[in-house]
Amino acid sequence: MTNYLEVTNLSKSFDSFQLHNISFTLPKGYIMGLIGPNGSGKTTTIKLILNMLGRTGGTVKVMGLDNITEEQKVKSELGVVFDANYFSDDWKVSQVEKSISVFYPNWNRQKFADMLRKFHIAPTKKVKELSKGMQMKLMLACAFSYDAKLLILDEPTSGLDPVSRDELLKILSEYIEDGEHSVLFSTHITGDLERAADYITYISYGELFFTGSKDDFVDIFRIVKGGIEELSDDLKNKAAGIRTFPTGFEALMKTEDISGFSNLTVEPATIDEIVVFTSKKGDDYE
């Protein structure tokens, strides 16, 4: 299987935050969700992939090319969408094309026009007149117009209404249909991952928690529920996270550890629950 993205032991040190040895691979033709709580290092990882930040250690290969020594070649194959627009507010959509297309030799004007039509974006409109969802689509239209092989999106769905989010996820699914494109997108809206992602990389506070297929991720954990009197020390020790209520508790446990607690209610864990429990944030969590 060809990997479009290979991240190995990627590290970055800031004064107040460290990203430690992040490693994952994204095969060609798939969508990977990069998840984690706010401040966990998702955007830092993306910026390191794009060489917008200097790394402390590790390597990044995009389509087999080193992201630093072959930076220009790498970037001509990448499409990037951030959580907010990066074009000049005063530009018309047609000006965006004029300004950006010169940097990409394989820019396809017809494709850009088609994408604008598909996304219902008028070329005469100014960027500042577009809604956030439309600005997102404009960034995508640009990436599609030079046939970016790997699309990287940083929190693309944050701030979008459910309809726009649904549309965006549909666009991403269509984009990888031909098996020649891949998508890496960071999000903290885990519902998006349930719909679109094939792979998940979960970073928690600068550390790699999991990387692999979405099904494997969900399969690792189970939610165990019971009355407060059933919350034993053994369960507390084995649980990845516990939430207590006046009437009972919910615990996230590794699937391999639940055999000893067959008297309790065991349910599949959602991605959201795994992230929330393992992040161990909030007063109700232990």
Added chain:
Amino acid sequence: MSNILKSTKFDIALVKPYFKTICFTLLLPIVFAAINRSLLTGVSFAMCFIAMTTGYTFSITEKNSMDRLFGILPVRKSELVIGRYVFVLAMGLLSLIISLIVQPLVLKVLGETVGVFDIVTAAIAGIFLFALYTVFQIPGYYKYGSIKGRVFMYIPVAGFLVTLLLLSKMPAIGNLIISVVESSLILLVFLAVFAIVVMYAVSIILSIRIMKKKEM
């Protein structure tokens, strides 16, 4: 088209919505030229004013968080920097040409005679002042952003004041400089061009270093 020229073209597109404002900047020096009946004064003001608009590209990119766009374009940071210098220089040259056409015409209408010597000295003074203002500003903008970096615009002013102060203390040196400059127009042109090239070379190297170290 080279990546440097692509970057220059990109900067032109950035500033395009503000061209009217920039053109307006060139109107006021015409009034100065008319009041002082001096092409040198008018052109010098025009070039100083236009040098102050150097920050436009930096303000626009900052306002729109376009550092992220620069971070994803398949262009080297050094090419982006040189492209911006080419843009700034092109703006300066264009303003100089416009000023050297419009201002003598206005002065002629007012009954003043403008000779070749006046035009050449005004052109040299104008481009030298423009270079002096921009070579400090641009690295300042790259390092500190469009608001804090504006402070660097005042370095040449401070430099002028210090020079004037020193010359007033040592009038002999001042007279010597004036006599050397007056003796040969060619020498003046040569010195000015040499100084401009050196200043821009140092400024570009500095800006590239700043950009390469910068994390976006």
